[in-house]
Amino acid sequence: MSAIEKLPAETLPDNGLLRFLTCGSVDDGKSTLIGRLLFDSKTILADTLHAIQSTSAKRGLDVVDLSLLTDGLQAEREQGITIDVAYRYFTTGTRKYIIADAPGHEQYTRNMVTAASTADLAIILIDARKGVLTQTRRHSYLAHLLGIRHIVVAVNKMDLVDYSPETFAQIRDDYLAFAAELGIADVRFVPMSALNGDMIVDRGEHLDWYDGPTLLEILETAPAIHSAHAEKFRFPVQYVCRPQDSANPELHDYRGFMGRVESGELAIGDAVTVLPSGRETRVRDIQVLGESQPHAVAEQSVTILLDDEIDISRGDMIVKSGELPMVSKQIDAMLCWLSESPLDPRRKYLLRHTTRDSKAMLAGIDYRVDVNTLEQQAAERLVMNDIARVSFRLAQPIFADPYSESRGTGAFIVIDESSNNTVGAGMIV
Amino acid sequence: MNTAMLSQSGQARLSHLDWLESEAIHIMREVAGQCSNPVLLFSGGKDSICMLRIAEKAFRPGRFPFPLLHVDTGHNYREVTDFRDRRAAELGERLIVRSVEDSMARGTVVLKSADEPRNKHQSVTLLEAIEEFGFDACIGGARRDEEKARAKERIFSFRDEFGQWDPKNQRPELWDLYNARSFKGENIRVFPISNWTEIDVWQYIEREHLALPSIYFAHRRPLVRRGGGLLPVTEVTPARSGETIEHLMVRFRTVGDITCTAPVESDADTVARIIAETAITTITERGATRLDDQTSDASMEQRKKEGYF
Numbered sequence: 012m013s014a015i016e017k018l019p020a021e022t023l024p025d026n027g028l029l030r031f032l033t034c035g036s037v038d039d040g041k042s043t044l045i046g047r048l049l050f051d052s053k054t055i056l057a058d059t060l061h062a063i064q065s066t067s068a069k070r071g072l073d074v075v076d077l078s079l080l081t082d083g084l085q086a087e088r089e090q091g092i093t094i095d096v097a098y099r100y101f102t103t104g105t106r107k108y109i110i111a112d113a114p115g116h117e118q119y120t121r122n123m124v125t126a127a128s129t130a131d132l133a134i135i136l137i138d139a140r141k142g143v144l145t146q147t148r149r150h151s152y153l154a155h156l157l158g159i160r161h162i163v164v165a166v167n168k169m170d171l172v173d174y175s176p177e178t179f180a181q182i183r184d185d186y187l188a189f190a191a192e193l194g195i196a197d198v199r200f201v202p203m204s205a206l207n208g209d210m211i212v213d214r215g216e217h218l219d220w221y222d223g224p225t226l227l228e229i230l231e232t233a234p235a236i237h238s239a240h241a242e243k244f245r246f247p248v249q250y251v252c253r254p255q256d257s258a259n260p261e262l263h264d265y266r267g268f269m270g271r272v273e274s275g276e277l278a279i280g281d282a283v284t285v286l287p288s289g290r291e292t293r294v295r296d297i298q299v300l301g302e303s304q305p306h307a308v309a310e311q312s313v314t315i316l317l318d319d320e321i322d323i324s325r326g327d328m329i330v331k332s333g334e335l336p337m338v339s340k341q342i343d344a345m346l347c348w349l350s351e352s353p354l355d356p357r358r359k360y361l362l363r364h365t366t367r368d369s370k371a372m373l374a375g376i377d378y379r380v381d382v383n384t385l386e387q388q389a390a391e392r393l394v395m396n397d398i399a400r401v402s403f404r405l406a407q408p409i410f411a412d413p414y415s416e417s418r419g420t421g422a423f424i425v426i427d428e429s430s431n432n433t434v435g436a437g438m439i440v
Numbered sequence: 441m442n443t444a445m446l447s448q449s450g451q452a453r454l455s456h457l458d459w460l461e462s463e464a465i466h467i468m469r470e471v472a473g474q475c476s477n478p479v480l481l482f483s484g485g486k487d488s489i490c491m492l493r494i495a496e497k498a499f500r501p502g503r504f505p506f507p508l509l510h511v512d513t514g515h516n517y518r519e520v521t522d523f524r525d526r527r528a529a530e531l532g533e534r535l536i537v538r539s540v541e542d543s544m545a546r547g548t549v550v551l552k553s554a555d556e557p558r559n560k561h562q563s564v565t566l567l568e569a570i571e572e573f574g575f576d577a578c579i580g581g582a583r584r585d586e587e588k589a590r591a592k593e594r595i596f597s598f599r600d601e602f603g604q605w606d607p608k609n610q611r612p613e614l615w616d617l618y619n620a621r622s623f624k625g626e627n628i629r630v631f632p633i634s635n636w637t638e639i640d641v642w643q644y645i646e647r648e649h650l651a652l653p654s655i656y657f658a659h660r661r662p663l664v665r666r667g668g669g670l671l672p673v674t675e676v677t678p679a680r681s682g683e684t685i686e687h688l689m690v691r692f693r694t695v696g697d698i699t700c701t702a703p704v705e706s707d708a709d710t711v712a713r714i715i716a717e718t719a720i721t722t723i724t725e726r727g728a729t730r731l732d733d734q735t736s737d738a739s740m741e742q743r744k745k746e747g748y749f
Contacts, residue, residue, distance in 0.1 A: 102637070
């Protein structure tokens with residue numbers, strides 16, 4: 012039975028949600044792979060299917076062209092280029108998937124960085140005829156840099172190498188050699204033919220020598236936990252709820268601190284410290300929609316009430332006492348520059364970290380990384396798609412953890428106040 | 441209420457609906473935290489009904505930090521506008537209604553013909569409302585799965601002073617660090633349920649026991665067949681001479697402008713039955729479904745238009 016033969020959803024355990032990234036160029040069969048996942052998971056809605064059926068027919072095709080499912084913007088079709096990250100959705104009845112489909116070309120490093128920032132897993136496509144290429148190294152480096160812990164190497168177009176186990180083994184060995192250099196620990200390999208549907212959802216008939224899981228089986232069992240070993244409780248305050256004008260007099264003293272748990276867990280009664288004041292108190296209640304709940308876990312949006320009246324506003328952070336983050340006005344980070352205007356070392360930018368903003372100035376560029384060779388080079392300035400190790404000086408302290416421990420409290424964006432545009436993405440080291 | 445579960449490794453994680461809901465709450469709170477004068481678009485349709493539930497979870501026991509706004513085409517089903525008014529009153533939140541017909545009276549909307557669909561004209565009225573109230577952010581219920589162009593739109597989507605979206609010049613959006621900054625006259629559209637699909641919406645409606653306007657459920661209604669599709673016979677869409685009026689069991693998948701919202705034949709009278717119909721499990725089953733192709737085209741077009749709000 013195929014992994015996703017449908018049962019009524021309510022009888023199946025809900026295995027949560029997995030966000031993954033697909034890296035590769037159109038030539039690697041990426042659109043066909045995504046189309047195959049959407050199509051074979053049988054969750055395409057009738058109207059979508061109808062649209063691609065009629066487009067296929069108009070183009071004189073007698074089969075449905077699955078790559079049409081990922082057809083892009085009108086502007087992209089007109090110009091024959093892929094500009095941007097697209098998000099696609101499918102479900103297997105037990106798990107919901109969000110695919111971030113990023114263009115693979117070097118010029119679009121910033122798009123891949125964007126797509127990778129929210130992904131738990133990356134599928135790196137390799138054309139079996141071509142093996143490990145420069146772009147494979149680039150994609151793997153970026154996925155690793157953005158903290159994606161699970162890498163799946165999809166060796167596609169196996170039909171064009173006669174489904175050769177030797178070719179597959181060679182590509183696997185080549186890949187493992189440089190994955191070790193990068194420090195990528197969790198990597199899995201699947202031989203496949205997206206065109207024929209082999210080893211994606213169904214096993215197909217051509218790869219009997221491969222006894223590992225299909226791509227979908229890997230996706231179904233991958234842990235969807237965003238911060239594997241960051242279990243320190245971090246709660247950036249987004250909004251303070253003070254319903255003084257409520258008709259209910261009981262609410263006149265209500266002060267609820269609203270936000271989303273970035274990592275860790277919290278229980279009523281826990282001792283907490285509020286930053287930047289450093290004041291300590293205990294958790295009086297944890298609420299959703301005014302109802303009390305004993306715990307809050309990572310990624311939950313809740314409202315926290317505290318025992319003592321402490322002045323807290325947006326941008327402050329509630330942490331467990333004894334698990335304090337780094338409090339600093341100087342940060343070292345890996346920075347990806349996203350803007351067509353180069354990073355200007357003389358200018359002040361706005362740095363947004365969790366719910367906190369601070370003015371920031373570049374303190375130095377240690378080195379720039381060549382994303383193809385991974386060489387470290389000296390650099391005076393940064394232009395779009397550059398990745399570099401830098402340091403910033405901040406006007407206000409931020410409460411941070413290394414990105415490798417916690418995405419939520421290790422990531423920041425850089426905003427140019429003259430345009431209000433987001434111009435940089437940083438990961439604190 | 442959120443229900444955290446334990447995975448095999450013993451770490452708590454959220455079900456997919458809990459995760460989507462939490463993401464949407466986080467987004468709404470970011471709007472409240474970053475914007476000075478936001479508004480939430482509420483039409484009485486199913487997506488915006490979910491949005492109100494999310495807003496309750498985001499801000500209760502406080503009031504919503506924004507009013508609700510409906511841009512009324514004047515071509516709405518009565519069941520939907522009644523529902524809209526009732527729901528806003530139940531929540532005790534302020535509802536602003538601005539009408540395309542007022543824009544027509546002002547001369548800012550000019551119809552080519554009197555019975556032309558008015559959905560696309562909503563954007564004029566919306567921009568007029570944005571200017572009237574000085575809104576710096578509009579929170580809407582559009583989803584990325586609705587339409588191809590949407591798949592690439594940001595959750596916080598910047599619009600210039602003409603309300604235009606420039607897909608080639610979007611702000612990068614990384615992690616959950618949203619940038620809602622704008623200059624005066626500019627506007628940010630925010631889509632908290634970007635990552636939801638139609639099925640997610642229906643599952644959420646079921647889980648949260650959300651009330652919907654009655655026309656979402658199967659009911660008998662007079663219709664004519666035109667251009668291969670089913671068209672409701674109403675005051676604004678009378679039968680043409682020579683057309684036969686049939687009385688069929690139908691439901692609406694979207695509830696926009698009467699003149700271009702086609703129902704589908706269905707006997708799904710509960711949310712669970714709608715979910716079963718919406719989750720089309722196999723292609724062959726789909727071939728047998730009563731979802732007539734012309735009708736799905738019309739629905740698609742409708743949703744595209746809704747998306748442009």
